[in-house]
Amino acid sequence: MLDTMAISSATPADAPALKNLLEAAYRGDSARQGWNHEADILDDERVAPGEVEALLADPAVTILTARDSGALIGCVAVTRKGSAMGYLGMLCVLPTLQSGGLGRRLLDSAEDHARALGLAAMEMTVIDSRAALIAWYERRGYAFTGETRPFHELRPADAETGPQITFAVLEKRL
Numbered sequence: 001m002l003d004t005m006a007i008s009s010a011t012p013a014d015a016p017a018l019k020n021l022l023e024a025a026y027r028g029d030s031a032r033q034g035w036n037h038e039a040d041i042l043d044d045e046r047v048a049p050g051e052v053e054a055l056l057a058d059p060a061v062t063i064l065t066a067r068d069s070g071a072l073i074g075c076v077a078v079t080r081k082g083s084a085m086g087y088l089g090m091l092c093v094l095p096t097l098q099s100g101g102l103g104r105r106l107l108d109s110a111e112d113h114a115r116a117l118g119l120a121a122m123e124m125t126v127i128d129s130r131a132a133l134i135a136w137y138e139r140r141g142y143a144f145t146g147e148t149r150p151f152h153e154l155r156p157a158d159a160e161t162g163p164q165i166t167f168a169v170l171e172k173r174l
Helices: 012-026 051-057 102-116 131-139
Strands: 005-009 061-068 071-080 085-093 121-127 143-150 166-173
Touching (some): 012 071
Antiparallel strands (some): 061 071, 143 166
């Protein structure tokens, strides 16, 4: 499969398929078919209605997609945070295709894209209880910065009633 896979930038027409992929990879029973999910931690939608469309319209964001025979099978987002820092987010692969090297290819593509933008470093946030995922990123050169961020910074409406989750901040020099 990886031999026929193509990675390219998403377009606005990809928004519905991207939302479906993100929900399938991160939430619900479909996500439990893979190792990299949040289904046992969170049970809401991974992205709000309109969020993918807003990201695709933001000039600071590039969403890279992986396709096999035209079907969307993975994605990753790179957001320019400043002149030298990028943010890596939404890295996911269809659960039934996880552990086959596609996540690594998407990560490499995201880092290459960030370098092409002139970025010197990439950061990301990972739910701090996801030790296996943090270890996966550490094996790829990301390191814990010592910083944590509360979940409600990303979703202020959940500050008092939502899950009390903390993100670990990881960073890699590119």
